[in-house]
Each structure stands twice: as structure tokens, then as C-alpha cells.
Amino acid sequence: MTRRYRSFILLAVLLILAMALAACPAVQQPQVIEVEVTRIVEGQSQVVVVTATPEPVAEISTAAPRPDTYTDVVFGDIDTMDPNLAYDTASGGLIMNVMETLIWFDHKNATNFVPILATEVPSVENGGISEDGLTYTFSIRQGVTFHNGNDLTPSDFAYTFQRGLLQSDPNGPQWLLLEPILGYTSGDVTEEIGEGAYAGDPEALKTNATPEELAAVCEKVQAAVAADDAAGTLTFNLAQPWGPFLATLAQTWGAAIDQQWAAENGAWDGSCDTWADHYAPGAENDELSSIINGTGPYMLESWTPGEGWVLVANENYWRAADDPMWEGGPTGAPAIKRVVRKLVNEWGTRFAILQAGDAEVVSVPVANRPQVDEFVGEFCDWRTDECTPSDTPDAPLRKWGNLPSTSRTDIFLNFNVGTDESGNNSYIGSGQLDGNGVPADFFSDIHVRKAFNYCFDYDAYISDALNGEGVRNNGPIILDMLGYNPDGEMYEFDLDKCAEEMALAWDGQLPDIGFRVQVAFNTGNVTRQTVAAILQNNFLAVNSKYQIDIIGLPWPTLLRSFRAAQLPVAISGWIEDIHDPHNWVQPFTVGTFAGRQNLPADLKAQFQALVNAGVAAADPAEREAIYFELQKLHHDTVIQVTMAQATGVRYEQRWVQNYFYNPALFDNYFYAFGLAQ
Amino acid sequence: MTAYIIRRIIQLPITVFGVTVLIFLMLQVLSPAERAALYIKDIPKNENQIDRVIKRYGLDKPIHIQYINWMFGTTDQETGQRVGGVLRGDLGYSRTGREPVIDLLLRRFPATLELAIWSFVPILGIGIWLGILAAVNHNKWFDQLARLFSIVGYSFPTFVFGLLALMLLYAKTGWFPPGRLSDWANQIVLAPAFVQYTHLNTVDALLNGRFDIFLDALRHIFLPIITLSYLSWALLLRITRSSMLESLRQDYIVTARSKGLSRRDVINKHARPNALIPVATVGGLTVVGLLNGVVITETIFNYPGLGSAVAVAAVSLDVLTVLGFVLFNASLLIGANLVVDVLYALLDPRVRLG
Structure with a gap:
């Protein structure tokens, strides 16, 4: 080996050593303590100073290595920072820490609200909601400034809601506000122009709509959401009474935008002459997609697409020490000064980061939870905040279990499958009741639907697909939500009853002839694949002629086929937009899924009457009674196989403090959190 | 040598054109609704969402129109001028990257x-x-x-x-x-x-x-x-x-x-x-x-x-x-x-x- 090579190797080794040394944390030196001791020397006392070197203090595993910085490592980037456009949880997570809404959730409670930028939560009792439920008036907090120093005014809020409604992006959340405020069910503000022919197409709208038509839309929106800066109020004039209206306003699409700042950055200026230029922009053309200016406890420092974002504390946050967000809640400037969100798609990498202690929290897939469980030192209950040590109490992580999710996977049975342009449907085999397929209206027979409910092993689903972390629901509404009936009936796994129902279906032909039907799920979704496998095995156990073919479809194909109502059986899921029963009963019984299942018109009409009554009722007790009735109808008509609501888990380093869970929140609210020093 | 290099440089746009045409042709296997899935990651919350996404991004337009728009840009309704297009250095917006391509x-x-x-x-x-x-x-x-x-x-x-x-x-x-x-x-x-x-x-x-x-x-x-x-x-x-x-x-x-x-x-x-x-x-x-x-x-x-x-x-x-x-x-x-x-x-x- 030549001297040159040796030098090269030596240099490389030195460089690696330098990097390793740079990576090493500073070594904690033993603390030197000086104490005074008194020594008696022949009748006189003498004070001598001795220096004691105590035993090195064991490193406290619950002290945060970076006490000012909270790092979480997840996957999935934000779509946009524009609250009017943001409709994904990742974007919502950023917005809810930087911007603020009129009202918000009361700590862990997903159905009670506290005022944020409003001075109180409106009610009929305090006069904030009119007796007919059509007018909501909010008094806006004074003395609040945006991060850029501009004052918050009621006009900013009016601008926020008007801009959102007029923006009506097809991928945005504005349909949730259009229905109560303008009474539009199409999800688009141009519904009344050319019978909605230009909805979603800004160029066609600008080309074809007359200036009068455009002005009329804008004026209607401005009349529906009006501000009075002198009185300090914001008023919504609804098109119809809307029970979930407060829940809708509490989410990020109701976050205040600084009108002056927005217009300066090229967004809509508030004029009815220009709104069409900002209609349905998409994130790519939206002026506020990559900038943000709120009133909240954190300010955006940086966002690098695909890599993550960084928030820094707003040291001038308006909340005074005597004005906690909720009882015992945070006040003043945020305790955590810096929040770093890193995007890491690969689980192994996230796990390594967690083990190295470089993140407070990482997202853990269901399948990998047992891997992380080995590092859990204590288990905590989110309802009581009580923690109990695990078998390895010195382990570095804390686990919060049984966090009820706001999503559920179910099995959707199609009452009359659609066909493609050629009149075919490849998902129902022969299309006949000949053992090699099923007729298009196979699931129109209630006995078949009941059999599918009895043949599903719910416990196996919870233990195998949900890692034991799930709880059954008995209808569209999820547990703990207004309208959920804890005494409601539900179908239990029972192969005998499954066989009985199949024998009753289709004039008793099925046990002899059998059937073959395809059950579709989106490829890569192991949970849904497991659901299909459970169903397949159980039907085979009942009768070998009951054939279920499991078919994994790429998401685009599943979306297309499901939308065209071509899938006889689809395994799909729903994530709520607002924490209100309407957001569950509507899609499940008359909206999205009802359409994809081709529910018969008369059945849909029965549900529609109850859905309409439930959403219009203001009194919670009245709403509950209506939803009880609706869920009974859902059970009796067996339109779906209702499975289990997954319960989530959070693993965090034990130096994280004050974590709380609220099922209605998109993400963590870092303002309430702390890090052990 | 120089002639060889020039010839190879001339080949570049032809190769690129061929590859991009091929990709556009391959995409025709997918229906507009399937391509709309890029914009809709979950079950659509509104019945009209897919149709509007298709319309918003012109996914139902003929392939040659889509290709021409991508290559040469589109006409601005107000100014009448063509905007965007690869030949103007605009490769479009990356939906997954959340920024222009x-x-x-x-x-x-x-x-x-x-x-x-x-x-x-x-x-x-x-x-x-x-x-x-x-x-x-x-x-x-x-x-x-x-x-x-x-x-x-x-x-x-x-x-x-x-x-x-x-x-x-x-x-x-x-x-x-x-x-x-x-x-x-x-x-x-x-x-x-x-x-x-x-x-x-x-x-x-x-x-x-x-x-x-x-x-x-x-x-x-x-x-x-x-x-x-x-x-x-x-x-x-x-x-x-x-x-x-x-x-x-x-x-x-x-x-x-x-x-x-x-x-x-x-x-x-x-x-x-x-x-x-x-x-x-x-x-x-x-x-x-x-x-x-x-x-x-x-x-x-x-x-x-x-x-x-x-x-x-x-x-x-x-x-x-x-x-x-x-x-x-x-x-x-x-x-x-x-x-x-x-x-x-x-x-x-x-x-x-x-």
C-alpha cells in the first residue's frame, strides 16, 4: 500500500471520527457541590469548607434533550395554507396552530365550544342565535392583531367567509358552508348561473356568465355574511336552520384571514367586480397557498414542500394570563418555542428517528405498533390523564391508547350495480344467478344483506385488522357522538344465521346454486384486504358454493368504478369533516355512499326525511331522537355492514407534557403542550 | 467529432418529443375519472367533486389538445395571449410536489x-x-x-x-x-x-x-x-x-x-x-x-x-x-x-x- 493510499485512508478515518464526535452529545460532568461543615477543635468551632463530589446523577430520561423544540415526524405534506381551500388534515394541522377561528373546541370535548376570536359562543339564550335558527351573530374580540401587526376586525371575518364561498374550489371544504348559508346542495356558488353549467370551470364561467349574474352571486354572498365594524359584530344569515353550524365554523375553514394582507398578496380584494378571477383556483393558482398570516400562538418560519415545516412561537400572542383558553388551559406566549414537522415516508426511518430520541412523536402504522410497544414505559388514559407503568417502567416512551378515531371502514352493498358504456360489468361474473356470478340486483334482497352482516366476524376484524384497537358501531353515527344510541341493535357474527338468511334469499335457490361476487378494496390497504378475507372465509365455511373473489383495485380505478356504482361490494371508509352526526348520516344514507350503492328511491326518501329533520333541529334532545330513529331504520333495512371505529394510539417521548386528545381536531394543538426541562 | 456532437444534440428534442408523446398515449388507458384521483385522495365528499375536477383541469379534453396545451400553453381569456407551456419554460404544477414542476x-x-x-x-x-x-x-x-x-x-x-x-x-x-x-x-x-x-x-x-x-x-x-x-x-x-x-x-x-x-x-x-x-x-x-x-x-x-x-x-x-x-x-x-x-x-x- 503506498503512502498516498495510507494518507487517504487516514484522512477518511479522521473525517468519520470528526463527524461522529460532532454527533456526540456533551458529556454531563459530575456536579461539584461545596458544603460547609463544622468541626469542633478543642472547645472552639472552626468552619472548614470541603468539596464533596457526589455520585454522578443518573441521566433523567424524562428531561427533553431540546427543551424548546418539539419535533414530530409524520408522512403527508400539506396541500395549501389557505384556510378557505385547505381540506386535508395535514394542511389543517398547520393552519390550526397559526390561525384562529371564532370558536373552538373546549379542550377534550368535541361537542362543546369555547370562544376564541369571538367573545362568546352564540346561543339562543344569549341572543347570538335567533329563535328561528337562521341568524347567528358573533361579537369579535378587540385588541387582537395578526402576525404582521394588522388589527383583526369583523370585516376580516366577513371577508374570510365571503372569499371562501366565492372561491368554491371543487377540492375545497366550502360545500360545508354553502349548504347552510346559501342553501346550495351542489357544492358550488355558481349553482344559479346557467343551472350550474360552469361549476368548477373558471374560464367557462368568465366567458359565459354575464356581469349581472356574477354580481348577483357576490351580492348574495355579501348579504349572507355581513360585518359591522362599529358594533364589532359578524352576522350570518342562513338559508335554513342548521344544527351543525357551530361545529362547521370551529374548523380551520373558518379561520380569520387578514383582508388587507391577502389583497396585497394578490388574493381577492373584496370587490364584486373581481371575484370570478379567483373562482375555483386550485392550490396551484391560489395566492395564499404558500403564505400564512394568522392571529394564533405560532408563526410559520419555513415550509419546504415534501420535507416539512417549522413554526416559531408568537411571543406577542394576545391571550392574557387571566384568560385561559379553557379552564386550566394555556395562557400567554407558547411554552414550546419551536415546532418542527418532518416528513418521512418510510416507517423504518421514522422508527430509527424515534429510537435515537430525535423526535418527540412519530406516526406509527397499525401493523408496526407491537414493534414500538417494547419501548413503552407507561400507558396513559386520555380521558383521565392517569398513567400506569408498563412492565419496563424505564423505557423511554409513553403510550396513549384507545383514542377514538373519526373514521370508519365499512362494507357497502350495491342494490343494483351499474354497467360500463358497453352494458357490461366485470365485477359480477356472469351477471346471472348460476353460481358463476350474481344478478345486478343481487343485494336488493334483504336476506342477502342480512347474511353478509351475520357472516362477518367483527371480533376477528378488530383483533386482526385493527390490532385489537377498535370498537364496534351500531349505525352510521360513531361512538360518543350526539345521536349514537348505545342501546341500538347490531348484527352479531353468527354463521348459522348467515346460512339461514342465505337460504331465505332469492326464493331459496342460493344453497344449491351458490354465487360468485367480487369484493373490491383499494390496493395497498391491508386493513380492507383483511376485511375481504374474513368475509370470504366465512362464506366458504357456510357453503363452498358461496364464492367471494377479492379484488384489489388501484385507487383511481376504485374511485371510478365505485362512483359509477359498478362495484357490487366495496370496502371503503369515511373520515368526518365536522364532528356532527349530520356528517355521518348524510353520506351513509342519502349522499355519497347511498349513490354508490344505488339505494332505491323510496328507501332514500325515508332516510332523507330524517336527515333533513335532524340537521334542521336546533335542540340537541330533538336531534338525538331523530338520529335514534334514523339509526333504527338503518339497522332494519341493513343497507351496509357497519364495522368498527378504529381507536388510535399515540407514542410520545416521556418528556412531552400536557398532551390532550380531542377527536374533532385535525392535529396536535402545540400551544397547550410543554416539554420537561 | 464536432459533427457527431451536433448530431447528438439535434437528437435530443426528437427523443424528448417521442417520450412525451408516448406518455400521453399511455395515459389514454386511464379515464378522466381515474386521472382525477390525483386530486381526490379520499372518497369524494361532494357528489359533483369528480366532474368538477375533470372540468377544472381539462382531463376530458382530447389528448392532442391536452398535449398542445402542455407543450405550447393555453390562451388567456382576458388578454388573448398564450400563457404557460413547456416551450415557455413552464412545466406545469406538480400536484404531489406542491409547487411548479x-x-x-x-x-x-x-x-x-x-x-x-x-x-x-x-x-x-x-x-x-x-x-x-x-x-x-x-x-x-x-x-x-x-x-x-x-x-x-x-x-x-x-x-x-x-x-x-x-x-x-x-x-x-x-x-x-x-x-x-x-x-x-x-x-x-x-x-x-x-x-x-x-x-x-x-x-x-x-x-x-x-x-x-x-x-x-x-x-x-x-x-x-x-x-x-x-x-x-x-x-x-x-x-x-x-x-x-x-x-x-x-x-x-x-x-x-x-x-x-x-x-x-x-x-x-x-x-x-x-x-x-x-x-x-x-x-x-x-x-x-x-x-x-x-x-x-x-x-x-x-x-x-x-x-x-x-x-x-x-x-x-x-x-x-x-x-x-x-x-x-x-x-x-x-x-x-x-x-x-x-x-x-x-x-x-x-x-x-x-
């Missing part, structure tokens, strides 16, 4: 380039060195060891090697973290006082006199380099070894030896230059591969290069991003092939380009 490519490329530069030297240098040593020590213990090393490296899946490296050298020790920079270093790099001359962190750190950031960047890039190198050494070692063995059997080597030249001169001056000709081809392709982004390595080490971005775009059917990458990739490939061909002519006087 050109910005995505330009932002991600420096990371990939930095990784390629740092990996190139050990990959080629050590790979060739090991190959030559194995050949000159044919069938001796070093050769056997090198072959074993090569087989293991060749058969080791990247993700397994990468994850093992990550677990041992990061999760357990904290030495070599994933990503491109630590948070503290990132703060400094993003601050206005730090001038990003090249967007290569190691280079910029030295130019800004920040050795701490240089070391931090090296700590982050170390494991990707090792992973890429180890898996590439195997190939280069085998090719160099066999090529060198072939060279060593040639008559001119016997002649050189019989002339009394030292072993070192025979190897370095006579055998090695000829043995490197096939290595140049593999080396060129290796560089192109590195510059295109190395998907698995970038994903495992959360290294924000081109490869991981395009992989996400491809699985999400983000057509504009994929097309932008194809344009970039085709240019790079043709350029690299050109360099390799020229290099061939320089290495081997018998090869004449014309």
Missing part, C-alpha cells in the same frame, strides 16, 4: 447532485481499484475476498442494507442521521446571512466558512454514500476485474513484460487504460443513475432528492411531474451518453466518431 426539479436536483458527486468518487475510485487489485491477484486470497464482497454487495437489497445501516449507525448511536441537515444547521442555512452559492450544502458551508455545517451535512450524507457505494462497487469490481484479466492476457502485455518493464508500469501504463474502456460505459450510466435520483436510498435516508419526489409523483399519476422529470432525464441521459462516447474516442484511438 420546474421549481421542484431545480430545488431537488442540488441534493441529488451533491449525493452523486460525493458518491461518484468512492464508487468509481474504490470499485475500479478493487477490480484491478482482484485481477492482478487473480485467484489469490484478495481476489477471492473481493469476489465474495462483490457477490454479497450485488445480492444485498438496497433497502435491507440501508435500514441495517440506519439502525446500527443512527438509531443505536445517533451518529449519522437521515435527512440532509440537522434542524439547527437548517436554520442557519435558511437564514439570509448564509449565502447558498451552489445549493450543495457541503460546498456552501465551506464557502461560508461554516465547518460545523460542513460536518453536519457530511454526517447526513455519509450513510447514503456508503449504501450507494457498496452496492455499486460490486458491479464495477466485477467489470473492471474481468476487463483487466482480459487485458492482462493480451500479447502487448506479454511484449511489455518481455521488454523488462516493471510490474507496476505494465499494469498502470498498458493494461489499465485498455481495461477501463468498458468501465467508462458503466461509469457513465452509474453517474446518470445517480443524477436521476436513487429512489430507495433517498427514501430510506429521507434524502430530499429527485428520485424520491418522482417516485411519489409516479405512483400518484402526477402526469405533469413525471413529464417534467422525463424531459430532464432524457436530456441528462443523452448528454451523458454523448460524454461517454467522446470519452470512448479519447480512451481508444481506434474508435472514431463520425
Whole structure:
């Protein structure tokens, strides 16, 4: 080996050593303590100073290595920072820490609200909601400034809601506000122009709509959401009474935008002459997609697409020490000064980061939870905040279990499958009741639907697909939500009853002839694949002629086929937009899924009457009674196989403090959190 | 030579045109509703959402219209002028990258380039060195060891090697973290006082006199380099070894030896230059591969290069991003092939380009 090579190797080794040394944390030196001791020397006392070197203090595993910085490592980037456009949880997570809404959730409670930028939560009792439920008036907090120093005014809020409604992006959340405020069910503000022919197409709208038509839309929106800066109020004039209206306003699409700042950055200026230029922009053309200016406890420092974002504390946050967000809640400037969100798609990498202690929290897939469980030192209950040590109490992580999710996977049975342009449907085999397929209206027979409910092993689903972390629901509404009936009936796994129902279906032909039907799920979704496998095995156990073919479809194909109502059986899921029963009963019984299942018109009409009554009722007790009735109808008509609501888990380093869970929140609210020093 | 280079440069737009047309044709297999899935990640919450997305992004327009719009831009309704289009330098908006495609490519490329530069030297240098040593020590213990090393490296899946490296050298020790920079270093790099001359962190750190950031960047890039190198050494070692063995059997080597030249001169001056000709081809392709982004390595080490971005775009059917990458990739490939061909002519006087 030549001297040159040796030098090269030596240099490389030195460089690696330098990097390793740079990576090493500073070594904690033993603390030197000086104490005074008194020594008696022949009748006189003498004070001598001795220096004691105590035993090195064991490193406290619950002290945060970076006490000012909270790092979480997840996957999935934000779509946009524009609250009017943001409709994904990742974007919502950023917005809810930087911007603020009129009202918000009361700590862990997903159905009670506290005022944020409003001075109180409106009610009929305090006069904030009119007796007919059509007018909501909010008094806006004074003395609040945006991060850029501009004052918050009621006009900013009016601008926020008007801009959102007029923006009506097809991928945005504005349909949730259009229905109560303008009474539009199409999800688009141009519904009344050319019978909605230009909805979603800004160029066609600008080309074809007359200036009068455009002005009329804008004026209607401005009349529906009006501000009075002198009185300090914001008023919504609804098109119809809307029970979930407060829940809708509490989410990020109701976050205040600084009108002056927005217009300066090229967004809509508030004029009815220009709104069409900002209609349905998409994130790519939206002026506020990559900038943000709120009133909240954190300010955006940086966002690098695909890599993550960084928030820094707003040291001038308006909340005074005597004005906690909720009882015992945070006040003043945020305790955590810096929040770093890193995007890491690969689980192994996230796990390594967690083990190295470089993140407070990482997202853990269901399948990998047992891997992380080995590092859990204590288990905590989110309802009581009580923690109990695990078998390895010195382990570095804390686990919060049984966090009820706001999503559920179910099995959707199609009452009359659609066909493609050629009149075919490849998902129902022969299309006949000949053992090699099923007729298009196979699931129109209630006995078949009941059999599918009895043949599903719910416990196996919870233990195998949900890692034991799930709880059954008995209808569209999820547990703990207004309208959920804890005494409601539900179908239990029972192969005998499954066989009985199949024998009753289709004039008793099925046990002899059998059937073959395809059950579709989106490829890569192991949970849904497991659901299909459970169903397949159980039907085979009942009768070998009951054939279920499991078919994994790429998401685009599943979306297309499901939308065209071509899938006889689809395994799909729903994530709520607002924490209100309407957001569950509507899609499940008359909206999205009802359409994809081709529910018969008369059945849909029965549900529609109850859905309409439930959403219009203001009194919670009245709403509950209506939803009880609706869920009974859902059970009796067996339109779906209702499975289990997954319960989530959070693993965090034990130096994280004050974590709380609220099922209605998109993400963590870092303002309430702390890090052990 | 000049004519050859000009001819290859002229081929570039034709190749790119062919590839982009092919991609557009392949996309016709998917219906507009399927392509709308890029914009709708969950079950649509509103019945009209898919139709409006299709309309909003013109997914139902004829393929040639979509292609023309992409290539030449669209007409602005108010001004009547054409806006956007590849020929105007606008590659469209990357839905998965959340920024214009050109910005995505330009932002991600420096990371990939930095990784390629740092990996190139050990990959080629050590790979060739090991190959030559194995050949000159044919069938001796070093050769056997090198072959074993090569087989293991060749058969080791990247993700397994990468994850093992990550677990041992990061999760357990904290030495070599994933990503491109630590948070503290990132703060400094993003601050206005730090001038990003090249967007290569190691280079910029030295130019800004920040050795701490240089070391931090090296700590982050170390494991990707090792992973890429180890898996590439195997190939280069085998090719160099066999090529060198072939060279060593040639008559001119016997002649050189019989002339009394030292072993070192025979190897370095006579055998090695000829043995490197096939290595140049593999080396060129290796560089192109590195510059295109190395998907698995970038994903495992959360290294924000081109490869991981395009992989996400491809699985999400983000057509504009994929097309932008194809344009970039085709240019790079043709350029690299050109360099390799020229290099061939320089290495081997018998090869004449014309």
C-alpha cells in the first residue's frame, strides 16, 4: 500500500471520527457541590469548607434533550395554507396552530365550544342565535392583531367567509358552508348561473356568465355574511336552520384571514367586480397557498414542500394570563418555542428517528405498533390523564391508547350495480344467478344483506385488522357522538344465521346454486384486504358454493368504478369533516355512499326525511331522537355492514407534557403542550 | 467529432418529443375519472367533486389538445395571449410536489447532485481499484475476498442494507442521521446571512466558512454514500476485474513484460487504460443513475432528492411531474451518453466518431 493510499485512508478515518464526535452529545460532568461543615477543635468551632463530589446523577430520561423544540415526524405534506381551500388534515394541522377561528373546541370535548376570536359562543339564550335558527351573530374580540401587526376586525371575518364561498374550489371544504348559508346542495356558488353549467370551470364561467349574474352571486354572498365594524359584530344569515353550524365554523375553514394582507398578496380584494378571477383556483393558482398570516400562538418560519415545516412561537400572542383558553388551559406566549414537522415516508426511518430520541412523536402504522410497544414505559388514559407503568417502567416512551378515531371502514352493498358504456360489468361474473356470478340486483334482497352482516366476524376484524384497537358501531353515527344510541341493535357474527338468511334469499335457490361476487378494496390497504378475507372465509365455511373473489383495485380505478356504482361490494371508509352526526348520516344514507350503492328511491326518501329533520333541529334532545330513529331504520333495512371505529394510539417521548386528545381536531394543538426541562 | 456532437444534440428534442408523446398515449388507458384521483385522495365528499375536477383541469379534453396545451400553453381569456407551456419554460404544477414542476426539479436536483458527486468518487475510485487489485491477484486470497464482497454487495437489497445501516449507525448511536441537515444547521442555512452559492450544502458551508455545517451535512450524507457505494462497487469490481484479466492476457502485455518493464508500469501504463474502456460505459450510466435520483436510498435516508419526489409523483399519476422529470432525464441521459462516447474516442484511438 503506498503512502498516498495510507494518507487517504487516514484522512477518511479522521473525517468519520470528526463527524461522529460532532454527533456526540456533551458529556454531563459530575456536579461539584461545596458544603460547609463544622468541626469542633478543642472547645472552639472552626468552619472548614470541603468539596464533596457526589455520585454522578443518573441521566433523567424524562428531561427533553431540546427543551424548546418539539419535533414530530409524520408522512403527508400539506396541500395549501389557505384556510378557505385547505381540506386535508395535514394542511389543517398547520393552519390550526397559526390561525384562529371564532370558536373552538373546549379542550377534550368535541361537542362543546369555547370562544376564541369571538367573545362568546352564540346561543339562543344569549341572543347570538335567533329563535328561528337562521341568524347567528358573533361579537369579535378587540385588541387582537395578526402576525404582521394588522388589527383583526369583523370585516376580516366577513371577508374570510365571503372569499371562501366565492372561491368554491371543487377540492375545497366550502360545500360545508354553502349548504347552510346559501342553501346550495351542489357544492358550488355558481349553482344559479346557467343551472350550474360552469361549476368548477373558471374560464367557462368568465366567458359565459354575464356581469349581472356574477354580481348577483357576490351580492348574495355579501348579504349572507355581513360585518359591522362599529358594533364589532359578524352576522350570518342562513338559508335554513342548521344544527351543525357551530361545529362547521370551529374548523380551520373558518379561520380569520387578514383582508388587507391577502389583497396585497394578490388574493381577492373584496370587490364584486373581481371575484370570478379567483373562482375555483386550485392550490396551484391560489395566492395564499404558500403564505400564512394568522392571529394564533405560532408563526410559520419555513415550509419546504415534501420535507416539512417549522413554526416559531408568537411571543406577542394576545391571550392574557387571566384568560385561559379553557379552564386550566394555556395562557400567554407558547411554552414550546419551536415546532418542527418532518416528513418521512418510510416507517423504518421514522422508527430509527424515534429510537435515537430525535423526535418527540412519530406516526406509527397499525401493523408496526407491537414493534414500538417494547419501548413503552407507561400507558396513559386520555380521558383521565392517569398513567400506569408498563412492565419496563424505564423505557423511554409513553403510550396513549384507545383514542377514538373519526373514521370508519365499512362494507357497502350495491342494490343494483351499474354497467360500463358497453352494458357490461366485470365485477359480477356472469351477471346471472348460476353460481358463476350474481344478478345486478343481487343485494336488493334483504336476506342477502342480512347474511353478509351475520357472516362477518367483527371480533376477528378488530383483533386482526385493527390490532385489537377498535370498537364496534351500531349505525352510521360513531361512538360518543350526539345521536349514537348505545342501546341500538347490531348484527352479531353468527354463521348459522348467515346460512339461514342465505337460504331465505332469492326464493331459496342460493344453497344449491351458490354465487360468485367480487369484493373490491383499494390496493395497498391491508386493513380492507383483511376485511375481504374474513368475509370470504366465512362464506366458504357456510357453503363452498358461496364464492367471494377479492379484488384489489388501484385507487383511481376504485374511485371510478365505485362512483359509477359498478362495484357490487366495496370496502371503503369515511373520515368526518365536522364532528356532527349530520356528517355521518348524510353520506351513509342519502349522499355519497347511498349513490354508490344505488339505494332505491323510496328507501332514500325515508332516510332523507330524517336527515333533513335532524340537521334542521336546533335542540340537541330533538336531534338525538331523530338520529335514534334514523339509526333504527338503518339497522332494519341493513343497507351496509357497519364495522368498527378504529381507536388510535399515540407514542410520545416521556418528556412531552400536557398532551390532550380531542377527536374533532385535525392535529396536535402545540400551544397547550410543554416539554420537561 | 464536432459533427457527431451536433448530431447528438439535434437528437435530443426528437427523443424528448417521442417520450412525451408516448406518455400521453399511455395515459389514454386511464379515464378522466381515474386521472382525477390525483386530486381526490379520499372518497369524494361532494357528489359533483369528480366532474368538477375533470372540468377544472381539462382531463376530458382530447389528448392532442391536452398535449398542445402542455407543450405550447393555453390562451388567456382576458388578454388573448398564450400563457404557460413547456416551450415557455413552464412545466406545469406538480400536484404531489406542491409547487411548479420546474421549481421542484431545480430545488431537488442540488441534493441529488451533491449525493452523486460525493458518491461518484468512492464508487468509481474504490470499485475500479478493487477490480484491478482482484485481477492482478487473480485467484489469490484478495481476489477471492473481493469476489465474495462483490457477490454479497450485488445480492444485498438496497433497502435491507440501508435500514441495517440506519439502525446500527443512527438509531443505536445517533451518529449519522437521515435527512440532509440537522434542524439547527437548517436554520442557519435558511437564514439570509448564509449565502447558498451552489445549493450543495457541503460546498456552501465551506464557502461560508461554516465547518460545523460542513460536518453536519457530511454526517447526513455519509450513510447514503456508503449504501450507494457498496452496492455499486460490486458491479464495477466485477467489470473492471474481468476487463483487466482480459487485458492482462493480451500479447502487448506479454511484449511489455518481455521488454523488462516493471510490474507496476505494465499494469498502470498498458493494461489499465485498455481495461477501463468498458468501465467508462458503466461509469457513465452509474453517474446518470445517480443524477436521476436513487429512489430507495433517498427514501430510506429521507434524502430530499429527485428520485424520491418522482417516485411519489409516479405512483400518484402526477402526469405533469413525471413529464417534467422525463424531459430532464432524457436530456441528462443523452448528454451523458454523448460524454461517454467522446470519452470512448479519447480512451481508444481506434474508435472514431463520425
